[in-house]
Amino acid sequence: MKMRRLAYPYVLWMAVFTVAPLMLVAFYALTAYDADGRLFFTLQGLRNVFATDNTVAFNLFGLADLFGFNLQVPIYINVFAKSLEIALISTVVCLLVGYPAAYILAQHSRKRRGQSNFWLFLFIMPMWMNALLRTYAWLALLEPMGIVNTVLGYLGIGPFQFIYNDFGIGLGMVYNYLPFMVLPIHSVLVKISPSLIEAAEDLGADSTRTFLRVTFPLSLPGILSGINMVFMPAMTTFLIPDLLGGGRYLLIGNAIERQFMVSRDMTTGSALSILLMIFVLASMRILTKYEQESSEGGLLA
Amino acid sequence: MKNYFGKNKRKSVDVPSATSPNRLGNQTGPSHIIEVIGVNKYFGEAHVLKDITFYIRNNEFITLLGPSGCGKSTTLRILAGFEQPDSGDVFFEGKTILNTPPHQRKLNTVFQRYALFPHLNVYDNVAFGLSIQRKLSRAEIRTRVEQALRQVNLEGYGKRWVDQLSGGQMQRVAIARALVLKPQILLLDEPLGALDLKMRKEMQIELKNMQRSLGITFVYVTHDQEEALTMSDTIIVMKEGVIQQIGRPTDIYNEPENAFVADFIGESNILPGRMTRDFEVEIAGHSFVCVDPRPGSDDVDVVIRPEDVRLEAPTENSISGVVSSVVFKGVHYEMLIETDQHEWLVQSTEKANEGSHVGLAFDPDEIHIMKKSEHSPDRQPTVPDGDAKFPEQSPEDDW
Incomplete structure (x- = not known):
C-alpha cells in the first residue's frame, strides 16, 4: 500500500504532462473555429492530410523509378513516405556503424573491468552539447564554401553538394542519433558472460560462428532498443531537416511545425501529429513484440 | 584399470621432482593422453602456476584439488586452450596442442556456472556443437542429442528454456552438451559447486558412473576434498601454484606428502x-x-x-x-x-x-x-x- 501511495506524484505528473496534452492534440485535430469564433467538430484536418486535390508521384526508395510505375498520392502521404525513407536509412546506417563501435567498446570495457571507459565517454560526450549547436557545426563544415569543400578544393576535388539534400539530412541524423544506437548495444554486449563465448569455442565454433550463433543473437535486445531509440526521433525530428535541408526540405516533422507556425492551421497540424504518433507507436509495438519473443529464453534475466 | 590399481605407491614414482628430469622421457607412452610439462603462468606480477608437471592416463578420473587461488582452474583453462602458459608445454597424445585453438581441441568443458546459452532451449544447447560441425544431418543430430539427454536423465526436456531448469538440471544439460560431441577428455571446473549438499552427493555418484560407463577421461577441478576422495582415480593436490602431491585417494589420505596435504585432506x-x-x-x-x-x-x-x-x-x-x-x-x-x-x-x-x-x-x-x-x-x-x-x-x- 505504501508503494502505491508513492506512485501518486508520478500518476499526477503523467496525467498533467502526458495524458492531458495528448487529449488536447486529439481535441484540436477534430475541431475548428468558425467565422464567429465558435468551436465546432470537424474531420477537415484528417481530410486535409489525405486530400487528393494536390498529389505527387510516390517514389519510396526510388521504387517507382525502378519498376517504372507512376502512383499519385496525396502530398502529405508522400512527406510521410519521405520521412520514413530517411528515418529507415539513418537507422540502418546507425546500426551498421554503431554495432561494430559498440562491439569494440565492449571488448575494451571488458578488458578493464571496473574502470570507466574513456572511449565510451568520448562517444557520449557530444550528447552533452546542444543539438542545435552541433547541427550548425555541420553546416559550417559542409556548406558549399565550407571547411570540407575548401580542403577538398585544395586537393583539386569538388566542390560537392553535401547539405540541403538527402545526404546532409541523413548525415545529421546518423551523427545525432548514433550514441542512442551504441549505448544500448554496448550495455547488452558487456553483460554477455565471457564463459558463453568460451563455451561456444569449446564446442567447436570458430570466432565467426561464435559471433553469429552466440554473440549476435544475445545482443538482439540491445539492437532492438537501439533501433527504437534512433528510429523514433529520426522519424519525427524537424530540427535536422530544417537546418541541413536548408528549410526547403519537407519531412513530417517540418510539415507539422509549419501547420502550427506558418499556416496557423492547428486542426491539420494536430491531425498530422496524431497520425504520426499512431504510426510510430505501431512500429514500436511490432519491434517490442519481436523483442519479447527473442528474450523469452531469459536474455534479460 | 586393473593394471592401474595393481600398481603400488604410485606417488613415489610419479611425483614430479627436479631431481628426476628423465622421468618424462621414460614414461611417455600411449596410455598418457595428456602430458603437462614445466608449465608456468603469470597474471601480471602474480606467478600463478609454478613449474606444473603431470600426466593424465587414458580413461582415468583425475582431480585437481586445492584451495581457491591454488591455480587448479588456470591449469584446466590451459588444457582447454583458454589460457596460454608463459612457459612449458602441453601434449595431447604425444603432440603439443599449445598452437591449437580451443575450438579445434578434442576436449570439452563443463563450466563452473554451466555457461548454457540463454537464447537457446535445452535441445539447441545440446545440439550446438553438432550443428557447428555441419557434417551431420538433422536426423543424426536429433538421435545423438536425444541419446545424450537420456544419458543425463533429461529425456523430454528438450523444449524447455534453460532458465526454467533447476541447478541440477542445468548441470546435466551442460554435461550432455559436452558429452554429445564424444570428447576423449571431459574437463569439469567445479561443476557441483552451485548445487546443494544432497544434489551434490547424488551428482558425484552419477558423474563417477558416467565416467566409468563411457570410458572417457575426466579432469575434475574442485576445492572439496571429500568430493575428490569419493570420485577420483588420481588426485593432484595443489597449493599456491605448486603441485604438493599426486596420488591415489588412499595414498593422499594415508600418506600425505607434507603437512599441507595432511591438513587439507581430512582432519x-x-x-x-x-x-x-x-x-x-x-x-x-x-x-x-x-x-x-x-x-x-x-x-x-x-x-x-x-x-x-x-x-x-x-x-x-x-x-x-x-x-x-x-x-x-x-x-x-x-x-x-x-x-x-x-x-x-x-x-x-x-x-x-x-x-x-x-x-x-x-x-x-x-x-x-x-x-x-x-x-x-x-x-x-x-x-x-x-x-x-x-x-x-x-x-x-x-x-
Whole structure:
C-alpha cells in the first residue's frame, strides 16, 4: 500500500504532462473555429492530410523509378513516405556503424573491468552539447564554401553538394542519433558472460560462428532498443531537416511545425501529429513484440 | 584399470621432482593422453602456476584439488586452450596442442556456472556443437542429442528454456552438451559447486558412473576434498601454484606428502616429532614404533588421523590428557583431548566423559612420518579445521 501511495506524484505528473496534452492534440485535430469564433467538430484536418486535390508521384526508395510505375498520392502521404525513407536509412546506417563501435567498446570495457571507459565517454560526450549547436557545426563544415569543400578544393576535388539534400539530412541524423544506437548495444554486449563465448569455442565454433550463433543473437535486445531509440526521433525530428535541408526540405516533422507556425492551421497540424504518433507507436509495438519473443529464453534475466 | 590399481605407491614414482628430469622421457607412452610439462603462468606480477608437471592416463578420473587461488582452474583453462602458459608445454597424445585453438581441441568443458546459452532451449544447447560441425544431418543430430539427454536423465526436456531448469538440471544439460560431441577428455571446473549438499552427493555418484560407463577421461577441478576422495582415480593436490602431491585417494589420505596435504585432506593431528633411527619416532616425549624409515633429518612432522587414535586408561608410557570437549557427530563422537603440548582431535564411537583423564594410543601403522616442509605447523601445533582455513568452503563441504 505504501508503494502505491508513492506512485501518486508520478500518476499526477503523467496525467498533467502526458495524458492531458495528448487529449488536447486529439481535441484540436477534430475541431475548428468558425467565422464567429465558435468551436465546432470537424474531420477537415484528417481530410486535409489525405486530400487528393494536390498529389505527387510516390517514389519510396526510388521504387517507382525502378519498376517504372507512376502512383499519385496525396502530398502529405508522400512527406510521410519521405520521412520514413530517411528515418529507415539513418537507422540502418546507425546500426551498421554503431554495432561494430559498440562491439569494440565492449571488448575494451571488458578488458578493464571496473574502470570507466574513456572511449565510451568520448562517444557520449557530444550528447552533452546542444543539438542545435552541433547541427550548425555541420553546416559550417559542409556548406558549399565550407571547411570540407575548401580542403577538398585544395586537393583539386569538388566542390560537392553535401547539405540541403538527402545526404546532409541523413548525415545529421546518423551523427545525432548514433550514441542512442551504441549505448544500448554496448550495455547488452558487456553483460554477455565471457564463459558463453568460451563455451561456444569449446564446442567447436570458430570466432565467426561464435559471433553469429552466440554473440549476435544475445545482443538482439540491445539492437532492438537501439533501433527504437534512433528510429523514433529520426522519424519525427524537424530540427535536422530544417537546418541541413536548408528549410526547403519537407519531412513530417517540418510539415507539422509549419501547420502550427506558418499556416496557423492547428486542426491539420494536430491531425498530422496524431497520425504520426499512431504510426510510430505501431512500429514500436511490432519491434517490442519481436523483442519479447527473442528474450523469452531469459536474455534479460 | 586393473593394471592401474595393481600398481603400488604410485606417488613415489610419479611425483614430479627436479631431481628426476628423465622421468618424462621414460614414461611417455600411449596410455598418457595428456602430458603437462614445466608449465608456468603469470597474471601480471602474480606467478600463478609454478613449474606444473603431470600426466593424465587414458580413461582415468583425475582431480585437481586445492584451495581457491591454488591455480587448479588456470591449469584446466590451459588444457582447454583458454589460457596460454608463459612457459612449458602441453601434449595431447604425444603432440603439443599449445598452437591449437580451443575450438579445434578434442576436449570439452563443463563450466563452473554451466555457461548454457540463454537464447537457446535445452535441445539447441545440446545440439550446438553438432550443428557447428555441419557434417551431420538433422536426423543424426536429433538421435545423438536425444541419446545424450537420456544419458543425463533429461529425456523430454528438450523444449524447455534453460532458465526454467533447476541447478541440477542445468548441470546435466551442460554435461550432455559436452558429452554429445564424444570428447576423449571431459574437463569439469567445479561443476557441483552451485548445487546443494544432497544434489551434490547424488551428482558425484552419477558423474563417477558416467565416467566409468563411457570410458572417457575426466579432469575434475574442485576445492572439496571429500568430493575428490569419493570420485577420483588420481588426485593432484595443489597449493599456491605448486603441485604438493599426486596420488591415489588412499595414498593422499594415508600418506600425505607434507603437512599441507595432511591438513587439507581430512582432519588430522599434525605434531612435531624426532627420529633418530628408522621405525622409531619420539612424539611429545614418548617413543613409538612406526613403519616409516627416517626421512633423512631428525626433525619430522607426524600425522595421526583422529579416527586412528584410541582412548585408554592413562599409563606411565602413554601420552595422556584431559577431555576438554565432546561433540556428538552422528556416527561418532568428536573429542578434544588437552595434553601438555598439543590439543588432540579424536573421533571414536565410544564416548569419554568431559573432564576425565585419558591416555592416547595408536598402532604403528597409523603413524605417518613426513619430512619437515614450509607447511609444517610451527611451535604451536593446531587442530585443523577446514572451515577456518579455507573460507571459500561452505559449511556443508565439511565431513
